[in-house]
Each structure stands twice: as C-alpha cells, then as structure tokens.
Amino acid sequence: QVQLVESGGGLVQAGGSLRLSCAASGRTFSSYALGWFRQPPGKERDFVAAINWSGRSTYYADSVKGRFTIFRDNAKNTVYLQMNNLKPEDTATYYCAARTVGSWGTQLSEYDYWGQGTQVTVSS
DSSP: OOOEEEEOOEEEETTOOEEEEEEEOSTTGGGSEEEEEEEOTTSOOEEEEEEOTTSSOEEEOTTTTTTEEEEEEGGGTEEEEEEOSOOGGGOEEEEEEEESSSSOOOSGGGOOEEOOOEEEEEEO
C-alpha cells in the first residue's frame, strides 16, 4: 500500500510560481512512475505531468509545457511539481498519483494510488 500526501498549494497572482510536493510512504517508491493531475471546479480530472521511476523521462500536457517541471527525489520519497508563470486557468485541485510500473502514463486509469489533493488558485 502506498499513501500519497500533497502540499504546497495556495493562492497566487497570475505570473507567480508555486512548488507542489507529494510525499509517499512505502519502500518501493523508487520503482514507481508518478504523475500529477488536476481538476478545475466542475470539470473532469486531467493529466498535467508524469515522470518515470528514474526521473530521466518526463512528459507534459501541452497546456503546461515550458511552464511546469516535474522532478523527483527518490531518497526523500517525494515528487515535485514546479509551476511557473501561473495563469488563472491553472486554478484547480492538484492530485499526485503513483503507478506500480516504472514507465509513466497519461490516463487516470493507469494509476493505482492517489493523494487527497491540494488546491491551487491563481488570481488575475
């Protein structure tokens, strides 16, 4: 069993930055691929970014490419999402997810464990 706990959300003005963290329990964290998804109010949960087990391979949604960076620290069992140049349309609850294979995925159904989410609000 893996437990994921997100932190780092908050209120920020457009153009600002935030760094989300997701701390995981479990000794097999370093073998899992990880992803970030987000769900705006009243909308579906969508893929944001993903990283493979080693951190050497990443993938981003077009809407965040060039602004967001996903990276991980396996020694700390933590994955991060650095978000720069935030826009009001980035406002959402952000979820961390883990899948029990090493390669990243972009679909919700590919992930086995989910965190509770952290709210990000970007004001214009």
